[in-house]
Amino acid sequence: MRKLIYTVRQSLRISVQNIITNKMRSFLTMLGIIIGVAAVIGLITLVQNATSSILGQFSELGAGTLSVSAPGTAMKQGLTDADLKTLMAVPGVKGVSPQVSGSTAAVYDFKVYDNVSVTGRNELYFAYNDVVESGRALNASDMSGNINVCLIDQDFRTNILKGTEAVGKTVRLNGAEYLIVGVQKQDNSLFSAYSDRSNLDGSVIIPYKNALTMSWNKNVTSLDIYVEDGASNADVEENLRETLDKIYNNTEGAYQIFNLDSLMDTMNTVSSMLSTMLGGIAGIALVVGGIGIMNMMLVSVSERTKEIGLRKALGAEPARIQTQFLLEAVILSIIGGLIGVLFGCLIALIGARLMDTPFAVSPSAIALGLGFSAAVGIIFGWAPARRASRLNPIDALRAE
């Protein structure tokens, strides 16, 4: 054991000496590995960061949430209050929040604003979503009493209230006086970033029944279902289908359920596929790098035939020669791997800055890169090292 450590240490020294004396060539040889590893780490990290940030947005939006769109049938449009109660009783459902969307004109300070988006919600929406920045959320008594209260968003405050204190003011929405009781947080989600709000003066949330009245609708056609903790989205979706089928008499197309979980599953699959694909491409780069190493090692062996012969004459066993050359290849590729890791992190950092996602390099990517480069060194260093170890000392000494 001690002898082995000694051998490895001495071979290591000799290998490092050889790498240093051939700096330029060593660097060129490492280039393939550097590019391969940088590609592995850079690309994998980019994909992972991008998907994890998208997934983060999704889960913020819809962890444990199912969205139901229920236009209904000609006979029965949307869902009545009684239907909502039925849905509330479905196993695994902890809350039902209708969503009634429309737009109207708002009047404030004797000015008319034509494009104000109005969304009707119930108190459960606020219980399960953290949207209130200041003031209060809508509560159960607002709902039961059809009270004219609203929460405004940041755009509303900027464009209509001109940035003044909002809570306590009143606005006229669709002809009725509404008391502003709260302000919503800025919506930073990915979806809001991609929805065009430029022609909106602002948005408000009001009790959903008020919104139904305002939009001349009797029934709710769109709602969010909050799933109980520990219940699976898929199971609850199944239960909901049963209930909704009953409500709509099994009519085709009466409703649709969007399960964000399954969307996230799909995203995950896509991202891991992408990672694998990019990993594969980077793997090819690594193999090319490995061939570079093999080439350099073969050149090195034939260039140093005489040296090998001399070492053998002086008592180097074949195993030592093999260890020396193998270590040389492995060290070369690991140094290349380390440089590659640095470049890969740099790529990931730049990518993160450009895509505005948080920068994080997964340790597994680094381990993968380094492991791969060491493996490449061993695999592609093996044949040249073996060739060196098998050289006949006399022929080797005679070589010029």
Add this chain to the structure above:
Amino acid sequence: MKRFGKMRPSGTTSAAEPYTPGEDEILHMAHIVKDYRIGEETFRALDDVTLTVKRGEFLAVLGPSGSGKTTLMNIIGCLDVPTSGDYYLSGKPVRGQREAQLAQIRNKEIGFIFQSFYLLQKQTAYENVELPLIYANMPEKQRRERVEDMLEKVGLGDKMKNFPNQLSGGQQQRVAIARAIATNPTILLADEPTGALDQKTGAQVMELFHALNNEGRTIIMITHDAKIASHASRIVRILDGKLSEGKLEDA
């Protein structure tokens, strides 16, 4: 490419009279034959060579070019194995050994000195002398001492950090000699040690050989130069692969 497996002696080896080494015999060769195959033909480079060397001898093997000197040296130095015949080194048979064992024998028993020095150009004098000690698994500290001693001994204590191309030919050969004696081998084996040197530096190397021989080291020197051979205490002649005892006066 030749593989070592093929170089091991074949079954043709003659099981001659059993050999019991004499007290001070460190090398014994009996009926050594070395055939080289060139295509269909075989060429006999060594023909029934029998040779015994005693401890402390300074032996010169004298012969013209192509007579088989290097072939003989390769066999003595365990770089090659004979086609047939028996070879004992330090009383132990060198036969049927694998290359790994041969390497260890070379490291322990043989100190090579080559005509063209064979120093590693990219390593310092110190590192060159250190090489066989590394292969002997000598611990670092001991090794340092030993290398310094050896370089002092050949008069290069002040040139340890020099690379071979920063040394004269004679100095390079002295580094090679320091390297050869570093592991305290049984035999110093020199093939034309002065072949690449001018007369004066050649003479210096010969002086060094004498000094080493006076320390009790066994030296086998191969040369085609009778004048150089005359430094030895015993001369054997080789011609067309045949060895014959020569007299000093013939030289």
